[in-house]
Amino acid sequence: MNLSTPKGLIILVVLMFGFGFALVPLYDVFCEITGLNGKTAGQYEGELTTKSNEKAREITMQFIVNKNDNLPWEFAPNQNQMTLALGEQKQTTYRVTNTYNTAAIAQAVPSVSPSAAAEYLHKIECFCFEQQPLDAGEHKDMPLVFFVDPELPESISKITLSYTLFDITNSTAPASDPHKVKKVGN
Amino acid sequence: MSEQTLTIDDHNHHDHGPAKGLLRWVFTTNHKDIGTLYLIFSLTMFFIGGMMAFVIRAELFQPGMQLVDPGFFNQMTTMHGLIMVFGAVMPGFVGLANWQIPLMVGAPDMALPRMNNWSFWILPFAFTMLLSTLFMGGGAPGFGWTFYAPLSTTYAPPSVTFFIFAIHMMGISSIMGAMNIIVTLFNMRAPGMGLMQMPMFAWSWLITAFLLVAVMPVLAAVVTMMLMDIHFATSFFSAAGGGDPVLFQHIFWFFGHPEVYIMILPAFGVVSEILPTFSRKKLFGYHSMVYALIAIALLSFVVWAHHMFTVGMPIGGQLFFMYATMLIAVPTGVKVFNWVATMFKGSLTFETPMLFAIAFVVLFTVGGFSGIMLAIAPVDFQYQDTYFVVAHFHYVLVPGAIFGIVAGVYYWLPKWCGKMYDESLGKMHFWLSFIGLNLTFFPMHFVGLAGMPRRVPDYALQFADFNMMASMGAFLFGTSQLIFVYLVIKAIRSGKEAAKVPWESAEGLEWTLPTPLPYHTFTTPPVIEQK
Numbered sequence: 001m002n003l004s005t006p007k008g009l010i011i012l013v014v015l016m017f018g019f020g021f022a023l024v025p026l027y028d029v030f031c032e033i034t035g036l037n038g039k040t041a042g043q044y045e046g047e048l049t050t051k052s053n054e055k056a057r058e059i060t061m062q063f064i065v066n067k068n069d070n071l072p073w074e075f076a077p078n079q080n081q082m083t084l085a086l087g088e089q090k091q092t093t094y095r096v097t098n099t100y101n102t103a104a105i106a107q108a109v110p111s112v113s114p115s116a117a118a119e120y121l122h123k124i125e126c127f128c129f130e131q132q133p134l135d136a137g138e139h140k141d142m143p144l145v146f147f148v149d150p151e152l153p154e155s156i157s158k159i160t161l162s163y164t165l166f167d168i169t170n171s172t173a174p175a176s177d178p179h180k181v182k183k184v185g186n
Numbered sequence: 187m188s189e190q191t192l193t194i195d196d197h198n199h200h201d202h203g204p205a206k207g208l209l210r211w212v213f214t215t216n217h218k219d220i221g222t223l224y225l226i227f228s229l230t231m232f233f234i235g236g237m238m239a240f241v242i243r244a245e246l247f248q249p250g251m252q253l254v255d256p257g258f259f260n261q262m263t264t265m266h267g268l269i270m271v272f273g274a275v276m277p278g279f280v281g282l283a284n285w286q287i288p289l290m291v292g293a294p295d296m297a298l299p300r301m302n303n304w305s306f307w308i309l310p311f312a313f314t315m316l317l318s319t320l321f322m323g324g325g326a327p328g329f330g331w332t333f334y335a336p337l338s339t340t341y342a343p344p345s346v347t348f349f350i351f352a353i354h355m356m357g358i359s360s361i362m363g364a365m366n367i368i369v370t371l372f373n374m375r376a377p378g379m380g381l382m383q384m385p386m387f388a389w390s391w392l393i394t395a396f397l398l399v400a401v402m403p404v405l406a407a408v409v410t411m412m413l414m415d416i417h418f419a420t421s422f423f424s425a426a427g428g429g430d431p432v433l434f435q436h437i438f439w440f441f442g443h444p445e446v447y448i449m450i451l452p453a454f455g456v457v458s459e460i461l462p463t464f465s466r467k468k469l470f471g472y473h474s475m476v477y478a479l480i481a482i483a484l485l486s487f488v489v490w491a492h493h494m495f496t497v498g499m500p501i502g503g504q505l506f507f508m509y510a511t512m513l514i515a516v517p518t519g520v521k522v523f524n525w526v527a528t529m530f531k532g533s534l535t536f537e538t539p540m541l542f543a544i545a546f547v548v549l550f551t552v553g554g555f556s557g558i559m560l561a562i563a564p565v566d567f568q569y570q571d572t573y574f575v576v577a578h579f580h581y582v583l584v585p586g587a588i589f590g591i592v593a594g595v596y597y598w599l600p601k602w603c604g605k606m607y608d609e610s611l612g613k614m615h616f617w618l619s620f621i622g623l624n625l626t627f628f629p630m631h632f633v634g635l636a637g638m639p640r641r642v643p644d645y646a647l648q649f650a651d652f653n654m655m656a657s658m659g660a661f662l663f664g665t666s667q668l669i670f671v672y673l674v675i676k677a678i679r680s681g682k683e684a685a686k687v688p689w690e691s692a693e694g695l696e697w698t699l700p701t702p703l704p705y706h707t708f709t710t711p712p713v714i715e716q717k
Contacts, residue, residue, distance in 0.1 A: 003396075004372030006298065009365045013403050020407020023437050024422060027430075068426065109425050115500060166426030 056085040056150060059157050063092065066164040072099050073106070075165045078141065086150040093141040094127065094163065098134035106132045108142075108163040117159045120149035128163065203705050212307070215299035216705065217284045218602070223306050224281030225595070229671070231273030231313065232588075236664050238266035243626075243660040245643050246653050259643035260328030261320065267331025271449065272356045273313050275583065278591040279452040280305075280363045283391050285602060286594075287367060289696035290385045292376025292712040297369040305362035312355035319345035330641060332442070335423035335434035339415045346416065350409045357402045364398035367391050376695070378714035382476065385694055386469060389476050390455025393483045397444045397451075400487075405441040408434065432497050439490035447486045450550075450582060451479060453590025454521060457543045460597050461525055463692045464540035465532030471524040478517035478524075485514045495566045504563040511561035515554070522551055537689070538612030542593035545585055545620055553581030556631065571641075574634025580627045584663075589619075592670065599674065600688040604702025605681030611673045618666035625659025 002008040061084060063077035074097040084090050098104050108128040112118040123129075127142030134140060148159065204210050204219065211223060241262045245253050254262070284302065288295055296302045319326040324343035327333065338346060371392050375384065384392070411422040411434075421427020423434045462469045469475065491499065491507040499507075525547050534540070556578040560566055569575060600606050629652035634640075638649045645653065687697045699707050 004369065006301075006365055006369055009368060009399055012399055013361055013365075016400050016403035017407050020404040020437060020440075021411070023404075023407075023440065024411075024433065027433050027436060107426055109428075115498070164425065168426050 056087050057152075058083055058085050059148060059152065059159065061090075061148070062158065062160040063094075064160060064162045065094065066162060068164050068166045071165060071167050073097060073165065073167075074099060075163075084148065086148050086152055089124070089145065089147045091143060091145045093143050095139065095141050096132065096134065096165070097139045098137060101136045103133065103135050104167055104169045106134060107166045107168045108132070109166065111162045111164070113160045113162065114156060117148075117152065117156050120152040120156075121159060121161065122147055122149060131168065213303070215295070215303050217288050217296045217299070217302065218703070218705065220296075220302050220306050221281045221284030221286075222602075224277045224284055227306070227309055228274050228278035228281055228591070231269050231277070232667070234317070235266050235269035235274055236667065238262045238269070239660060240664055242266060243657040246645070247657040248654065249645055249647055249650050251644055254643070256643045257325060257328055260330075260641065261326040263641050264327050264330055264333075265316070265320070268316065268327075269313070270583070271331065271445075272353075272360075273309075275449045275587045275591070276356075276360060277309060279391075279394070279449075279587075280360075282387075282452065282456065282591060282594045282598075283363075283367055286598060286696065287370060287388055287391060288374070289601075289699065289707060290388055290694055291371065291374065291379060292695050292708050292714070293370060293374035294706065294708050294711075296366050297374050298366045301362050302366050305359045305366065308355050308359040308362075312352045312359065315348050315355070316352035319343075319348050322348070332438060333412075334438070335412065335415070335431045339412055339423055342416065347413070350413050353409045354406055357406045360398050361402045364395035364402075367395040368399070371395075376708070376711045376714050382473070383714065385455075386458035386472070386475060387452070387455035390451045390458070390479055393479045394448050394451045397448050397483055397486065401441045401444040401448075404437065405445075408437045408441065411437075432494075435494045435497060436491070439493045440487075442493065443490040444483070444486040446579075446582075447482060449587045450590075451482070453546065453550075453587050454479065456590045456594040456597070457525065457546050459694070460539050460543040460593055461528045461547075463597075463689050464535050464537060464543075465529045466534075466691045467528055467532040469524070470527035470530075471520075474520055475524055478520040481517040482514060485510065485517070489514065492561055492563075492566070495563050496570045508561055508563045512558060515558055518554060522547060522554075535690075537596075538607075538609060538616055539593045539597035539689075541613065541616045541620075542589045542596065545616070546589045546593065549581055549585030549589070549624075553578055553583075553586060556581060569634065571639055572634040573630040573638045573640055576640050577627050577630035577634055580623075580630070584623050584627065585620075592619075595674070597689075598696070599677060600684035601696055601699070601701060601703060603678050603681070604684055605677045606684045606688060607673050607677035607681060611669060611676070615666060615669040615673060618669065619663055622659050622663030622666055626656050626663055627659075629653070629655045629659075
């Protein structure tokens with residue numbers, strides 16, 4: 001690429017335009033590797049790692065929710081807080097109610113605080129992995145099965161898991177694109 | 187054969203003047219004409235952006251809602267920023283480059299003259315489109331010049347599509363202008379002029395042009411993503427669809443930080459030309475000046491996240507971006523000390539270009555220091571989005587970029603139009619601008635540290651005095667720019683004939699040319715003496 005000619009410079013411009021778009025996946029990869037941004041990993045597929053011989057450290061999990069765009073739906077954790085041992089598998093549920101009089105599709109997006117804890121929170125099953133279709137007025141208890149890795153740093157004694165609920169009924173493209181749906185689960 | 191030779195000789199003897207009529211300006215491929223067009227365009231945009239600043243400062247003259255509604259106030263801050271950055275500062279420097287680069291490196295014209303014409307003529311259309319959004323339903327973009335998603339996507343007015351298209355056009359124009367400068371500097375220097383013999387202004391523009399070519403496409407990419415989010419149901423910046431609004435800030439500032447150096451490096455170049463002339467000394471540390479420019483340009487790519495310390499970055503990220511940012515103070519310090527060393531023990535005279543150049547060195551350094559304060563991540567949490575930030579970037583942009591352009595115009599105007607400007611008017615322009623801008627922007631440091639947020643049309647009572655002071659300073663600064671317009675027109679119409687070298691001990695190829703400057707120069711390249 002000869003940068004003293006218009007041709008070389010045009011190639012550089014095109015490459016940099018592409019680089020702008022490449023930043024989108026690069027940013028995701030970077031967050032995944034470093035666990036920054038409080039992004040939790042997708043579905044956990046490894047073994048349940050328990051240290052059964054000694055008494056595991058206990059931590060507190062807090063569950064909070066946010067509703068985006070002033071969504072009028074009812075959405076709340078059925079249990080606000082729990083104490084659990086590291087490595088212990090736990091289940092909890094979130095209740096959502098579609099208060100519209102039409103069917104709608106919801107999508108929950110998780111975030112973990114402190115963000116350093118994100119990579120130690122393993123979700124075996126989560127309603128956030130999938131879009132949630134809801135009929136008009138339908139209630140649903142959505143499950144979450146998870147455990148916290150025993151490798152969790154000593155400094156963290158409390159993890160807050162937040163879900164933000166989005167109404168994605170009108171954004172047709174994500175619904176028809178399975179890759180997008182999978183990415184949402186992250 | 188001899189006939190042919192005769193014809194060619196004839197050709198050389200007749201000076202080809204510009205075409206007649208207004209269409210000259212539309213079809214011109216002459217670097218001097220295009221430079222003039224850029225500078226006039228830049229000045230026009232400077233006044234339009236200035237009018238918007240008037241609206242902002244008038245609203246902020248007193249606490250309480252006075253003149254405009256908050257939505258329109260937001261449109262004013264947004265458009266003021268966009269127009270000053272993309273319409274006034276950047277075309278102003280491209281105008282200086284068009285005039286000066288061929289003259290300073292001994293080239294007959296820019297390397298790609300037709301593209302040069304095109305890159306200018308895109309701009310009036312781009313800005314007409316941007317300004318037309320003010321008259322659209324829902325109003326102009328009011329989401330700040332940084333157009334953070336989702337304000338600029340989910341919550342944007344319908345006019346945002348026109349804004350995006352205007353940004354695309356400005357980007358294409360800047361990229362073409364930058365490519366032209368790179369190709370000219372690499373291929374059309376006078377024989378014998380190596381890269382390390384180039385004037386500092388040419389060097390600063392070479393680096394700037396590479397920054398432009400590298401980051402304007404990234405800006406194009408980010409506005410394209412916005413366009414797709416708005417109209418094609420993608421979710422680059424929408425969390426509901428798997429995207430991330432913080433991603434917008436990362437991509438934007440990956441463009442944005444090099445962009446702020448694009449707006450200041452050419453001013454470094456102008457000042458590095460002016461200070462030696464009026465100090466009657468050579469520029470101190472030419473080589474270190476060049477390396478400092480390159481270092482600043484390279485570092486600008488790895489500091490972007492200091493604009494977004496408060497988005498929730500891990501401590502490691504904050505530390506990295508904090509230290510990387512502070513590292514930039516080193517090459518910048520090299521430049522400032524070299525300018526001071528250039529003046530040290532020189533026989534200084536204080537003509538208008540020199541006054542602007544010295545004010546540049548002093549006030550840019552003030553802006554640089556507040557920049558270092560903002561780079562400290564823990565205190566940035568306090569300063570983020572306050573008037574302290576406004577004070578900081580206006581100190582680097584007004585007495586930095588704008589003074590750089592104005593100093594360059596004063597310095598080279600006698601060569602461009604063959605007439606001298608009125609020195610006492612020039613000094614009056616300088617002192618009123620100097621007092622006006624300090625009165626405007628210095629109090630902003632105080633209200634910012636005390637917690638006044640930026641981009642608000644109203645404020646708490648305790649900020650009232652400083653805001654009134656700032657508004658009065660702004661009116662003074664704005665109106666004194668009319669002196670500049672009057673001065674330039676007066677110089678062109680009735681100025682005294684300028685000498686071939688109007689400044690004692692000015693050096694450089696541009697001063698070897700006759701005054702008034704012929705329409706075509708260096709049709710045969712000059713001979714550079716090897717030192």
